[in-house]
Structure formats: structure tokens, C-alpha cells
Amino acid sequence: MTTDQYDPGRGPDPGPDPGLVIEADEVRRSYAGGFEAVAGISFSVTRGEVFALLGTNGAGKTSTMELLEGLERPTGGAIRVLGHDPHRERAAVRPRVGTMLQEGGFPSELTVTETVRMWAGCTSGARPVGEALDLVGLGARARVRVKQLSGGERRRLDLALAVLGRPEVLFLDEPSTGLDAEGRRDTWRLVRELRDAGTTVVLTTHYLEEAESLADRLAIMHRGRIVTAGTPAEVTASRPARIRFALPDGMPAGRLPLSLRAAESGRGVEIRTHDLQEALGELLRWAREADVRLTGLDARSASLEEAFLEIAQTETAGV
Template sequence: MTDVIEVADLRRTYAGGFEAVAGVSFSVPAGELFALLGTNGAGKTSTMELLEGLAQPSGGRVRVLGHDPYSERAAVRPRTGVMLQEGGFPPELTVAETVRMWAGCTSGARPVGEALEKVGLGGRSAVRVKQLSGGEKRRLDLAMALLGRPEVLFLDEPTTGLDPEGRRETWDLVRELRDDGTTVLLTTHYLEEAEELADRLAILHKGRIAAEGRVDEVVGSQPSHISFALPGGLAVGDLPPLGTYVRTGGEVQLRTSVLQHAATELLVWARDNAIELRGLDVRSASLEEAFLGIAQEQEAAR
């Protein structure tokens, strides 16, 4: 099987007629990490819940490992791991007791100690769940998702509440899982996280996919920037015609889709005219800029 996740014209409508997922289509091949991005209310979690088999679609088709995750849950659930936004484990149980309880319901579960060591909770096994920090509870959620050695792993905002060190450690673990062949579907509000981890991504906007592709493809859809202080005695109109210039106070920003060419031509122009470009900064668009730009384009088109 090439694609382990297949989504075609997926829809989810809530009571009252609100359509949270409005015709989403994408596929994820085996061993890929695919990220779903979007603002609050874009439809990320609603889409994830349909893929996890927690709800039935209002329309369209979804297959995970060749099965309908809702109507054929028994065939899908033992082969998948799910990390929800909030686990809701019994607060009075210890960490080890919680994992042991969950392992009793999981086919081929890892040993409790191995699961806890994998997420950095090996030294907290005797602590009650209610005494864990927010970040530690997210680690416990991840341990549960990994307990059954899943072929497909769903991660909904996996690093919320983690400190920078914990976030990096989680990234390393997710990369390790992907490199071992696990297919990962990730939602996150941290664009840096998607940039670091995703092989491909989709940006959702109001229940629809606004952009999809490799990170570099999505970022490349937005202009790069060259900024510098406007040389004394010159107006924007005196600059070489290399793209769109935007002036903010004494600074000028050149927006271009051909960064290397524009930067070279600008520097040659400055050299030939004996002009010093103070504060020169040359950079490609970031995923954050692409995310915001695509959202603005979608709003303008409505």
C-alpha cells in the first residue's frame, strides 16, 4: 500500500449547520510526516477526529491503512496511536499505574518502563498524575500514543505546554519514529515545529485546504525580502526596477520571487553607483510569512 491515509472531499457539519470541514482532500504515503496547519477554527482537530475514527464524516471518504476508521474501527485502532489535545487520565493514579492500565487494553504493548523512558518520564513513574506539570502530562499523553508501537501516529498539538528543551526532545523522538517507518499526522500551532518536522504540510482555512506541498514549496509561494536603509538623497523611484519596493520610514523593503537575481543586481547597482546599502538584510520568506500571506489571500478572495 502506497498511501496509508486517503482523504477525499471530507466534510463535517455540526448541529446548526456549521461546516467545520468543507471538502478536504489529501493523501499521506507510508513513512511520511504530514502536518495540518491553520488558525483556531480552521478545522484541524475536526479533521483529525474523523481520521482517528472518533466521529463519522458528514460526507466524503476517509481511509486509514485501507479501512474506514469509523465503521471498521476494530481493524484500524490496534495499528494506530492517538495523542489528543488533552488526555484526561485519572488524577489519583500514578504514572506507572496509568500506563499499566492502558497497556492492558493495548495489543502488543511496550513494557511500562520502556514507554516512560521513551518520553523522558522514567524517573516520575511513582508520581500521581495530578502532581505532574502541564508539560509532563503531555509527555504521558505521548507515551500512551506510542504504547502499541503504532504504524500510524496522530499527534494533535503534541508539544503544547513543553519548555524549549522538552519540545526539542519530542521533535527528536518524532523524527526517530518517522525514520523507523511510522506514518505521522501532526497538527500544531508552532510553525517552527512544522518547519522542523514535516515532509509535507497543508494549511487549512475555514475548513478548506488553502495550500499544500513540501515546506519549501509552500514557503516559495511567497515573496522573499531584501531590506536596507534608503541611501541619502535618493527616492524609491531611483532604485533599480527589481520588484516591489515598500518604504517604511527610512527603510526600504524589496519583495521579489527571484531572490538571488535581485540581490545580485541590487549589489551591482550599488557598487557601480558607489552607494553603501546600510542595514542590508537578505532573506527568503519564512513559513510564518507564508502562513499569514495565504490566510490573507483567502480572506481577500471571499
């Protein structure tokens, strides 16, 4: 029974929800000079969930990740990871967590195998070296020196070290940076497999397609605050869908039904709506009755990218 189901007549409060792996409550992080990178954010992540932190450059994503990882102490508020303060109780949290930073530093003269073996010596319950390399598609590069790896291959090595200890919680800071399309898809596949096996994943990314594909829930940050949060579908649902097409030469958009609120857009017409099915149905009925051919007809729901850009532009403008 979770705390929101607690009935005082049934006995003592059972305490925190055991399904919550990460809890952030009004967390703040300030730096010298008074700059506040994280300005009072609250969120939680459940076991076996992929949670994405998105935001513009300087939004506070990396600072938030450093706090969750226990690398820094929050200026205010509280963080719990696996029931512990990740900074003050680092010894209790660190063996159960895997971390992939934006940039990893490896001895360039060591081979890939030697690097993973060295890391495994400091990791409790480490996977076999070969298994870790196969997970990230580096098995064939095991004997290659680190300095000979491409940028994408080094990111794969970063990921291999992050999952080496079979973590309960995995922090991934820009995991696909530098990867080609195949490497990105391989990383997505591995994240899904880990999630399905019960690993909780928190990631930051600039690839909105990545967040839309992987995240069970996400939060968009701007200027140190969470502007919106929810499932990808919930975040995009608040933004209008669009219908685009071109009318025959000489026919103005004003001929369309007023209810569609069409607007000229370059050489075409654009309709924005919160009820895509209804608007599209009305448009097609009108076209049929008016015997009008709609060229280049394209109808789609709002994407996460559109929602993200709209939020960033609105917040930047101070609206």
C-alpha cells in the same frame, strides 16, 4: 506497481496503492444547525511520512483529525486508514494506531508508572513501561503522581501513551502545546525517530516552525477547505522572498534601479522578489558602483509563517 503505472495489457488492476496509509476523498463534516466544519477536502498520506495539518482557529483541523481517528463519521465523502474505514471498521484500525488528543484525562492520584501500566493493559503489543517513559523523558518522574506533574510533563505523558503500542499511524493533535523549548525539541526528535522507523505521523500544530522542521508535506486549511498543500518548500516558494536594508540619510529609495521595485518600509527599504539570487546580486552591484553602504542588510526566502499569514489574511478578506 502502483495504480498510476497500471498498463491494461499487463493484467488486472492491482488496486489501491499499497504505499498510501491514509486517503481522504471529498470529506465533509457538518454539525447541528448546518455548520460545515470540513467542507470537502481530499488528500493522502504515504507510509513513513510526516504530514501536518495547519490552519487558523476554526479552520477544521481538529474535526478532520477526529474523522481520521474514527471518533466521528464523515457527513460526506470517504476516509481510508490502513485500508479500512476508521469509524465503521474501528476494531481493525484501532490496534494499529496511536492518538494524542489536545487534552488527555488521567486519574490524578495514580503515579506516572501506574497510569502507563493501566493503559498498557488495554494495548496490544505494548512497549515496556520504562521504555515508553524514557522515550518521552519521563523516566525520572515515574513514581510521581499525575496531579504533581507540570502541564508540559502531562503532555509528555500523553505522548508516551500514544506511542505505547508501537503504532503504524500516529495522530498528534497539538503535541507541543505547553512544552518548554527543551520538551519541544525532544518531541521533534522522537517524531523524526518514529518516522525513520516507518511510522506514519499526522499532526496539527500552531507552531509553524514545528511544521517547517518536521513535515514532509503539509496542508493549510481555512474555513473547512484546504487552501494549499505540498512540501514546506513548495508552499513557501510561491511567496516572494524579501530584502531589507537602510540607505544613507537623505537618499530616497527612488535612486535604486527600477527593476528592483523597492518600497519604503518605515525607516528602511524593502524589496520583494521571486528570484532572490538575481535581485540581491543586482542590488549589490548597484551599491558597489554607486559607492553606497547598505545598513542592516537582510535577505531571506519566505518563511512558512509568512506564507501562512498571507493565506489567512487573503482568505479572510475574501480575495
